[in-house]
Amino acid sequence: MIAYIIIGAVALEQLVELAYAEHNTRALLARGAIEIGRRHYPFIVLLHAAWLVTVALALPSPLFIHGIPLAIFLVLQAARVWVLTTLGSYWTTRIITLPHAPLVRRGPYRFIRHPNYAVVVGEIAVFPLVFGEIWVAVIFTALNAAALWWRIGEEDAALAPRRSLPQQ
Numbered sequence: 264m265i266a267y268i269i270i271g272a273v274a275l276e277q278l279v280e281l282a283y284a285e286h287n288t289r290a291l292l293a294r295g296a297i298e299i300g301r302r303h304y305p306f307i308v309l310l311h312a313a314w315l316v317t318v319a320l321a322l323p324s325p326l327f328i329h330g331i332p333l334a335i336f337l338v339l340q341a342a343r344v345w346v347l348t349t350l351g352s353y354w355t356t357r358i359i360t361l362p363h364a365p366l367v368r369r370g371p372y373r374f375i376r377h378p379n380y381a382v383v384v385g386e387i388a389v390f391p392l393v394f395g396e397i398w399v400a401v402i403f404t405a406l407n408a409a410a411l412w413w414r415i416g417e418e419d420a421a422l423a424p425r426r427s428l429p430q431q
Contacts, residue, residue: 270319284356296361300417314403332392339385346379360421
């Protein structure tokens with residue numbers, strides 16, 4: 264039962280994030296932003312949904328909650344909050360670029376170019392390990408790597424003209 268509560272909490276958190284992202288997307292588009300990479304977005308959504316459903320369906324019996332992966336996952340959630348609060352109204356689950364807006368280079372963006380993707384990579388790899396689902400972690404990490412390779416290429420190309428603007 265505890266596993267389903269944990270999985271449900273993760274699902275709820277993702278749904279709240281999607282609602283926040285959609286709100287930000289609409290607001291940015293109203294300000295003249297453009298969306299890049301629409302073709303891969305349904306795959307990303309499907310991948311994340313399939314990952315969480317697979318975690319739930321693959322729960323072993325007897326169930327054992329592994330504390331170290333759970334602690335790492337909770338640290339990743341704190342990192343996610345840091346990313347979201349740093350980007351604020353610019354955070355979306357899509358690639359939305361607002362021409363002439365400076366790129367955010369504070370918070371975790373001082374250290375790495377794509378901290379949100381680093382968090383997602385960690386989540387997809389670590390969360391199944393909370394339940395000992397090594398094969399789920401391996402398969403979805405590989406699928407996510409392919410999706411992020413595609414997505415980061417499109418995002419970097421979309422943001423390239425804004426890299427020379429004054430920092431925010």
